[in-house]
Amino acid sequence: MLRKYDKALAVFFAFCSLGLLIALVLNRDLLDWAFARHQNQLSWYIRPLFIIPFCYFAFKRSFAGIFFTLLCIFSSMFWFPEPSTVDAKVQEFLQYELNYLTGDWGxxxxxxxxxxxxxxxxxxxxxxxxxxxxxxxxxxxxxxGKIAWSIIFAGESGKSIIIPAIIGFVICLVTIKFGMKKIRGVK
Known part of the structure; x- marks a missing residue:
């Protein structure tokens, strides 16, 4: 039944993602609120894991699943509460990312x-x-690329992304490799 509405749902989720992006760009208070919550490193660890359903839905050729997963990736930065304490490197790195996003665009x-x-x-x-x-x-x-960009542009604070990126990558590889063996018999 969902296959029948796949493209319509994909358009809906794409518009939701676009709406969220526009809201964050146009409302600095909302953007600051989201980045304050993004200091909770649980969001750093969960974001790479969305690659698993993203790949699954692409494998299943579901546009709705792909765009729903993208909406989850975009919004996951503010799913968790603002932490009471934040590592200085994490705070410095996120400030760099915020400045990058809100700075001049050439x-x-x-x-x-x-x-x-x-x-x-x-x-x-x-x-x-x-x-x-x-x-x-x-x-x-x-x-x-995420690790390199973070270190090259944010310097020492960019190293704070290394562990979440590597753990996420390894979990994705293992899960997808295992899933492919189960689903398709891929070696």
């Missing part, structure tokens, strides 16, 4: 930022067409 910054949707699109395409190894390579690129 062509180089736009092109660099476009790597995120392009890599997610490639990841979805890889699983859509059942190219598991290409998909896992894209996952590695995403994890390494």
């Amino acid at each position: 062509i180089p910054k736009v092109l660099l930022t476009l790597i995120v949707p392009v890599s997610l699109t490639l990841l979805a395409v890889a699983f859509w067409y059942r190219n598991i190894w290409f998909g896992m390579s894209i996952m590695a690129f995403i994890a390494i």
